[in-house]
Amino acid sequence: MTKCLYFRLAVNNLRKNKQTYLPFLLASTLLTFTLYSFLMITFNPGMASMHGGAQFLIILNFGIFVVGLFTAIFLFYANGFLIKRRKKEMGLYSILGMEKKHIARVLMHELSLTWWMSMLLGLGAGVLLSRLLFLLIQLAIHVEVPLSGALNPQALIATLLAFAALFTLLFLYNAFQVRIVSPMELLRGSQTGEREPKARFILAVLGVACTGAGYWLAQSVDNPMAAMALFFIAVLLVIVGTYLLFLCGSIALLKMLKRSKRYYYRSQHFITVSGMLYRMKQNAAGLASIAILCTMAMITLGTTTALYMGSEKMLNVYYPYDALVTSEDVETQADIQPLNERLAAQTGVTLSQFNAYHGYNPLLVLDEGTLYPSDYIEDSSVNDYDKLQDTLIITNDMFAQMQGAPLALAPGELGCYNDAEELTGMVTIGGTVYPLQTIQTLPFKLDTNGGTIIHQTVLVAADEAGAAAIAAALNAADTMAYITQWDVDGSSEQVKAYYALLHSDTIWGETGLRLKAEQWQDWYTMYGGLLFVGIFLGLVFLMGSAMIIYFKQISEGYQDHDRFIIMQKVGMSPQEVRRTVGSQILLVFFLPLLVAVCHVAGSLHMMVLMLRIFGLTDVPYIALNTFMSAFIIMALYGLFYLKTAKTYYKMVKF
Numbered sequence: 194m195t196k197c198l199y200f201r202l203a204v205n206n207l208r209k210n211k212q213t214y215l216p217f218l219l220a221s222t223l224l225t226f227t228l229y230s231f232l233m234i235t236f237n238p239g240m241a242s243m244h245g246g247a248q249f250l251i252i253l254n255f256g257i258f259v260v261g262l263f264t265a266i267f268l269f270y271a272n273g274f275l276i277k278r279r280k281k282e283m284g285l286y287s288i289l290g291m292e293k294k295h296i297a298r299v300l301m302h303e304l305s306l307t308w309w310m311s312m313l314l315g316l317g318a319g320v321l322l323s324r325l326l327f328l329l330i331q332l333a334i335h336v337e338v339p340l341s342g343a344l345n346p347q348a349l350i351a352t353l354l355a356f357a358a359l360f361t362l363l364f365l366y367n368a369f370q371v372r373i374v375s376p377m378e379l380l381r382g383s384q385t386g387e388r389e390p391k392a393r394f395i396l397a398v399l400g401v402a403c404t405g406a407g408y409w410l411a412q413s414v415d416n417p418m419a420a421m422a423l424f425f426i427a428v429l430l431v432i433v434g435t436y437l438l439f440l441c442g443s444i445a446l447l448k449m450l451k452r453s454k455r456y457y458y459r460s461q462h463f464i465t466v467s468g469m470l471y472r473m474k475q476n477a478a479g480l481a482s483i484a485i486l487c488t489m490a491m492i493t494l495g496t497t498t499a500l501y502m503g504s505e506k507m508l509n510v511y512y513p514y515d516a517l518v519t520s521e522d523v524e525t526q527a528d529i530q531p532l533n534e535r536l537a538a539q540t541g542v543t544l545s546q547f548n549a550y551h552g553y554n555p556l557l558v559l560d561e562g563t564l565y566p567s568d569y570i571e572d573s574s575v576n577d578y579d580k581l582q583d584t585l586i587i588t589n590d591m592f593a594q595m596q597g598a599p600l601a602l603a604p605g606e607l608g609c610y611n612d613a614e615e616l617t618g619m620v621t622i623g624g625t626v627y628p629l630q631t632i633q634t635l636p637f638k639l640d641t642n643g644g645t646i647i648h649q650t651v652l653v654a655a656d657e658a659g660a661a662a663i664a665a666a667l668n669a670a671d672t673m674a675y676i677t678q679w680d681v682d683g684s685s686e687q688v689k690a691y692y693a694l695l696h697s698d699t700i701w702g703e704t705g706l707r708l709k710a711e712q713w714q715d716w717y718t719m720y721g722g723l724l725f726v727g728i729f730l731g732l733v734f735l736m737g738s739a740m741i742i743y744f745k746q747i748s749e750g751y752q753d754h755d756r757f758i759i760m761q762k763v764g765m766s767p768q769e770v771r772r773t774v775g776s777q778i779l780l781v782f783f784l785p786l787l788v789a790v791c792h793v794a795g796s797l798h799m800m801v802l803m804l805r806i807f808g809l810t811d812v813p814y815i816a817l818n819t820f821m822s823a824f825i826i827m828a829l830y831g832l833f834y835l836k837t838a839k840t841y842y843k844m845v846k847f
Contacts, residue, residue, distance in 0.1 A: 203302030225315025232348035400437025407431035420802035487789035490734035495819035497727025507808035513638035519705035520675035542683035552587035555669035608653030623666025
């Protein structure tokens, strides 16, 4: 009978406090659905055998880690709001004679019911929508995804255990809070406010310095590898700076507004400034968290969208031709074109942009106008990547074969193409100074061994002896490469038949064949997986910020209720109250959003550099995707604002 009493109390408590528990249940359900979906895809037996499945599983495992970490942090954060709201109720139970262990038992039943409901709803949605999720993945990665079944026992058990462990920790935390607080403190718990904080100008200045240092790092970095290395330092500085600015800078600003008599002594400004200043210490942490979460949502969605939508561009950067063959010697290379023409005639395809060349292909270091072998940098730092040169050394006859005319080289002069335009005038190689004749454009596209993070250089020597001498001076005599590359046009059936013949060992022997079409699937699998995970994580981060702001407004709505009733009794009109409430909600809602947009804009340069590692170099395209994603996040955020404002208005009842 006693057990039933505690259970009925728990049910009644959930029903009476549905305004606060329903969002908590909704968030827990969404997180359950997200984690189960990721685990279901990961544990699907067909994923490992799918083309490009290994890369996709790596991305999913990263998503599982982020979702799991965020779930733990968010549930504890939301639980803190719920417990503070319920402390008065628990204090009343204690005064009426209920022991603390009995209160803890009621809390256990409440969390158990919440766990069961979120598991049923979240896992049920995961099972029902599993086929839709696999269809979305298939559309993203352009390959059929094998589905072993809608219900995955491994994913189901893992999700149940993970959330059972989290809710157990929540119960232990709540029971500990009840145990250490006296009944009178519990009774006053929900009404315990913050004292008016002092303006800590030193910390405010430190916040400005940390944020400015993070922005400076993001803007001053000049190469992709340095950007990757410094990214987390810049993020940490901006996060610390954001919290300090909201906590200390906002207080200093409110104090300044309070000292301004023309601004402060107006009804709507007086209530807004006083209310925000009184509880700013608690508000600041929440507002900073919302700003950081919105920034994460915008950047995550923006970068993954840019990578996916730019997949074709990146593929063309890394693989400029449809087919490429690396031969073992010049005799084998000479046989490639006639064999290709025969295969093209058999299958009906058309070959174009056919280029065959050979030359020394070392990785060199350019330092203050001198070329060195790659081992010149022994203890390399991230800034040394800008000095690396993927170099091709060819003869003037080879250049003329592709260009149609040789370069007019003076004795001792070299032709030079450098994509960064850093190698001009002259260059020193092995102690010898060579005048350079700049080549503006190449008659062929270079194979990008280093992608877009290593510069490309072509040196044209007068003859074979000159090219060999340069290679010997650079310890590159053993780097001779025989490259043949071309494009293929035709119907899909013709091209498929042509590629099948290309793969015949009897034709190519031991030569290295690389086809863009075969890289295409791995490419879309990786970036489609990133987009899939990025959309989920973006929505999870946005949901976290929405729930934080909702709980904050609910908590403050209960506290503001009596205050606004008193204000109306002393002569404040309902219209003035509405304007006051509107200005306060606008401040709480849109200040973090404004800060998030500033963070995204400040990080754009660093993001552009990091995306160069993947081969995406179109800056306007990256900016467009990033700010379009930010606009979507802002629109969804605006919907949360309308909902929260309506709830807040009802709670203060003016």
